[in-house]
Amino acid sequence: MKPETRKEEIINTAAKLFKEKGYSAVTMRDIATAMGIKAASLYNHISSKQDILKDIIISLAEAFTKGMLEIKSSNVSTIQKVQAVVKLHVDITAQNTYGMASLNNDWMHLEEKRDYYLSLRNGYEADFRSILLEGVKRNEITDSNVEVMLFSILSTLRSLYLWIPKKEDVSPQELSKSLSKVLIMGINN
Amino acid sequence: MKPETRKEEIINTAAKLFKEKGYSAVTMRDIATAMGIKAASLYNHISSKQDILKDIIISLAEAFTKGMLEIKSSNVSTIQKVQAVVKLHVDITAQNTYGMASLNNDWMHLEEKRDYYLSLRNGYEADFRSILLEGVKRNEITDSNVEVMLFSILSTLRSLYLWIPKKEDVSPQELSKSLSKVLIMGINN
DNA sequence: TATTTTAACTAACAACTGTTAGTTTGGGAT
């Protein structure tokens, strides 16, 4: 089913530890011990500690960028686009909750790739903002503070990695649906 | 106006650095250099690195607990209670954005005080949950997934520390108001 | 003026960090 390579095993083990303690607090010896080997053996598969972080973060960031590109170019209502963004986050996060922790909290420790990551992130935010602005223009979305809406929705979606593991009984489909409802309709009756 | 003690100066400098790189990546020498002194000199004022973290986090966590206690015991509508919770977060965060970063991201490095922090945090969440449940019972709040509402609102409020510094032109009053509106009424038109 | 306190300093420590070099082991291909 899943012929996981040794390198992928290292990356997944590291991501799990990074989520618990953060990148800087995890040592190569921690990762190795968790796998039952010695730290030096890790270097048969990866080139540096930073390389592990890069592999975790960049692939996720590119997945988000790719997903946003499809949503942006789709010909549907603004509400449907927002629902698609919610689904994108739920799906990617459900598949890799550990990696999402690093994406959110450890990106500043990317050295060479930091600027590239930030450009992807800024582009993503800009795309989402323009979806919302278009929705206001089309009268599909309240004409109040778009920045606040953007911030509120993205904050919630970026925190999913903390919450999904605690609610394993909820399927991604259900979660996307109820989350979209709350974000779009609010909580009042 | 602000007769800041040397100890407070250390704590504020540390909090700023902790926000940028995380607790583990900041060294005592980093903190000292930022203040123009040597690392060993810090120990005339604080007892350990962990002690700095504890001072940052516990005071904030207790401020939230205290604020929630007042809201819980106030005799107002559920919507007004939610608005009060939003205001509580905006006010505390606006006053100490650096510390809020540690509260959110570095609490796992509290050693002796970790369990105490977690008990405050869990109590806070439980109180907020019971406010929402009461609102559903009173028909003030949609009878859909309360856990999703709780998660969504708290995620947004806990991310304020990232957003407030970028929008310095927005006053806490305005922010509380527009944020409450988005969280309660949603974004649809 | 004499004395105590505050808050800085230098020097050093033992432990830990990421990483490299060189070696060994065992299984698959020739």
Add this chain to the structure above:
DNA sequence: ATCCCAAACTAACAGTTGTTAGTTAAAATA
């Protein structure tokens, strides 16, 4: 049987870590 190679190992490195001990200069107190 021989070779190859992936993947583990041991040993060690140079630099960094939080922290302590002991000292010093200036400011506050007596």
